[in-house]
Amino acid sequence: MGALVDVTRCIGCGSCEVACSLYNGLKPEQEQESKTAPVSENVELAVNRWTVVQSHKFEKNGEQIRRFVKRQYFHCQEPACASACFAKAMQKTPAGPVVYNENLCVGCRYCMIACPFEVLKFEWNKPFPRVLKCQMCPDRVTEGQMPACASVCPTGAITFGEREKLVEEAKKRLADKPNFYVNHIYGLNEVGGTSWLYISDVPFGELGFRTDAPEKALPEYTWEVLRWTPAIFVGWGAILTGLYIYNKRRAAAHDEEEMYAPVDPD
Amino acid sequence: MQKKRWTFRITGLRVLMIALVIVAVLICLYRFVYGLGSMTNLSDQWPWGLWIGFDLLCGIALAGGGFSTALIVHVLHKEKFLPIARAALLTSLIGYLIALVSLFLDIGRWYNFWRPFVYWGFHSVLFEVFWCISLYTVVQILEFGDIFFERVKVNFPPYKKILQAIMPFLLILGIVLPTLHQSSLGSLYIIAVNKLNPLWWSMIIPFFFVWSAFFLGPAMATIEGTLAARTYQRKPELHVFSDLTKVTMWMLIIYLIVKIIDLNYRGVFSSAFNGSFESNMFLLEIIGFVILPIVMYAIPGIRTKQWGVFTASVLVVAGVILNRLNVVFTGMAKSLSGQYFPSLWEFLVTIGMWCALILIYCFIAENFPILNKEEHVPNRMISSGASVRA
Ligand code: SF4
Ligand code: SF4
Numbered sequence A: 001m002g003a004l005v006d007v008t009r010c011i012g013c014g015s016c017e018v019a020c021s022l023y024n025g026l027k028p029e030q031e032q033e034s035k036t037a038p039v040s041e042n043v044e045l046a047v048n049r050w051t052v053v054q055s056h057k058f059e060k061n062g063e064q065i066r067r068f069v070k071r072q073y074f075h076c077q078e079p080a081c082a083s084a085c086f087a088k089a090m091q092k093t094p095a096g097p098v099v100y101n102e103n104l105c106v107g108c109r110y111c112m113i114a115c116p117f118e119v120l121k122f123e124w125n126k127p128f129p130r131v132l133k134c135q136m137c138p139d140r141v142t143e144g145q146m147p148a149c150a151s152v153c154p155t156g157a158i159t160f161g162e163r164e165k166l167v168e169e170a171k172k173r174l175a176d177k178p179n180f181y182v183n184h185i186y187g188l189n190e191v192g193g194t195s196w197l198y199i200s201d202v203p204f205g206e207l208g209f210r211t212d213a214p215e216k217a218l219p220e221y222t223w224e225v226l227r228w229t230p231a232i233f234v235g236w237g238a239i240l241t242g243l244y245i246y247n248k249r250r251a252a253a254h255d256e257e258e259m260y261a262p263v264d265p266d
Numbered sequence B: 001m002q003k004k005r006w007t008f009r010i011t012g013l014r015v016l017m018i019a020l021v022i023v024a025v026l027i028c029l030y031r032f033v034y035g036l037g038s039m040t041n042l043s044d045q046w047p048w049g050l051w052i053g054f055d056l057l058c059g060i061a062l063a064g065g066g067f068s069t070a071l072i073v074h075v076l077h078k079e080k081f082l083p084i085a086r087a088a089l090l091t092s093l094i095g096y097l098i099a100l101v102s103l104f105l106d107i108g109r110w111y112n113f114w115r116p117f118v119y120w121g122f123h124s125v126l127f128e129v130f131w132c133i134s135l136y137t138v139v140q141i142l143e144f145g146d147i148f149f150e151r152v153k154v155n156f157p158p159y160k161k162i163l164q165a166i167m168p169f170l171l172i173l174g175i176v177l178p179t180l181h182q183s184s185l186g187s188l189y190i191i192a193v194n195k196l197n198p199l200w201w202s203m204i205i206p207f208f209f210v211w212s213a214f215f216l217g218p219a220m221a222t223i224e225g226t227l228a229a230r231t232y233q234r235k236p237e238l239h240v241f242s243d244l245t246k247v248t249m250w251m252l253i254i255y256l257i258v259k260i261i262d263l264n265y266r267g268v269f270s271s272a273f274n275g276s277f278e279s280n281m282f283l284l285e286i287i288g289f290v291i292l293p294i295v296m297y298a299i300p301g302i303r304t305k306q307w308g309v310f311t312a313s314v315l316v317v318a319g320v321i322l323n324r325l326n327v328v329f330t331g332m333a334k335s336l337s338g339q340y341f342p343s344l345w346e347f348l349v350t351i352g353m354w355c356a357l358i359l360i361y362c363f364i365a366e367n368f369p370i371l372n373k374e375e376h377v378p379n380r381m382i383s384s385g386a387s388v389r390a
Helices: A015-024 A028-033 A080-084 A110-114 A138-142 A148-152 A163-176 A218-226 A229-250 B012-034 B050-062 B065-075 B079-106 B125-151 B158-191 B205-231 B238-265 B269-273 B277-298 B306-333 B344-367 B385-389
Strands: A002-006 A051-060 A063-072 A090-092 A098-100 A158-161 A196-199
Touching (some): A002 A163, A015 A051, A080 A110, A158 A163, A163 A196, A218 B158, A229 B065, B050 B079, B050 B205, B065 B079, B065 B205, B079 B205, B277 B306
Antiparallel strands (some): A090 A098
């Protein structure tokens, strides 16, 4: 499953933000606890804000325009965070959501290093902190409902459904108004594809999206290296054993106990 | 030789170091109660800071002396390096313990630390790092047991016998494991494809990490040996150090060549000269701490002098530290939206941890057979004394 956000349809009402906090029981007083450096005057994602609507002003054809972007976790098709987690606390479920299990989490924050979009948030001021983020309302989604945010959007800026259908829909919208939209579906190919897709009439870089994400899924990079591990273990071990045995025969015996002694500090 | 008493000389410096260790312990207690955010400058943009970047990454690299000397001495049987073998093993062991402590400090949900032993997230590089480091620490403790029981004679002979029987196995494991995880410490950053500056990001970053950890070993042994000689007023093992330079020099040369080929291959070679902060740091790392030591090692007039090997070795070690810091900090700075500079508390914890390392080393060297047996030489006979102090 996934969602398509049409930036041009969002009016910035913030209903999705409210719906998200209410449904997930996120408390605003956690505010001070987040240690997210503000990049702009826009509110950023935080441990208690799993989705935010940010506004951006532009000059287009001599006119002032404003665009609102709902930001959130991307639920990548091949999530870097999940592949990075050594405790299996982050996992991609078959239905699409990438969910976090705090009971398994060690709090190492390698998932945050791995995430190409910097959207994971950590409870820095808790003795036993969690990594928090949008879970795509897994309970609602398994029941066949939309996530809370999508269900309340008054303008239809968020379309929820099968990812393939959403891609089709996005392509159709781009094809219908080629002069209006930027010809790019953000999330179609970025890091191997994400469950949340975006289309827009202003370049994504100007909306604060990372434009440097590679098209290859990140876990593939790691795996290319990691899969050599057993071979190196066995091969290197064999070489060393061979050398050891070979050199052992020629080595002179020496008595280590005679050789070393504690030093006398005085 | 049996000394029954445990000795630990107390000097002013040692008192200071003990105080610093206590301060660090107190800060750590505070951290466990109030969370990481309460005293570190870490943030969502900079989830890993000084403790991971320096104590863990550099600490483990500095401990590389253990496995490279084990390889040279016990597998290749270059007997002449035997005098430094135990000291290298000891530093390595303490280095790993420090790394484990800092890891434990840094993880948020530490009571879950054992999870990866049970839930196998083997697609994660961290999984490999975690397993190899834990296993290797155990191996080192076992290896050290050999030395331990030379001093502490217990009427439990089987231990030493068992140990002797499995020692070859431990030795091999003690080289294979660190090879794997030294490289995977580098692989940790492979996933940061769009975050780490291409001057450092590379698919062969694991090679660079393991290779540099290896050539750092002999340099570390030289520094340690020199410092130990000074502290305990002994003659430094100069001939051993000079011989080791050959290993280090050739490894440095290969490192340099591979680095240049790799940069060229990825088409980022020119960005090393674009005048940006990153490129300058990169050039500093390569020219000051790779090329310069190569030159120093190549000149016999420098290589065979105590000050010469020592200085060049310091450069090599500093270079590897700089490299790790560049990967963790310099290379990431531009692409991350936040800023990070360690807080005073983070520094104090780090300082305390390294003081603890030195104190433990001294205690063990003074009570266990670690250093080569040798008669006492008065201070003034050590030719290198003055230059080392500088
Ligand atoms: S999908 Fe659910 S959790 Fe995610 S932003 Fe929308 S309401 Fe919040
Ligand atoms: S912080 Fe938790 S979820 Fe993230 S990688 Fe570590 S163990 Fe996994």
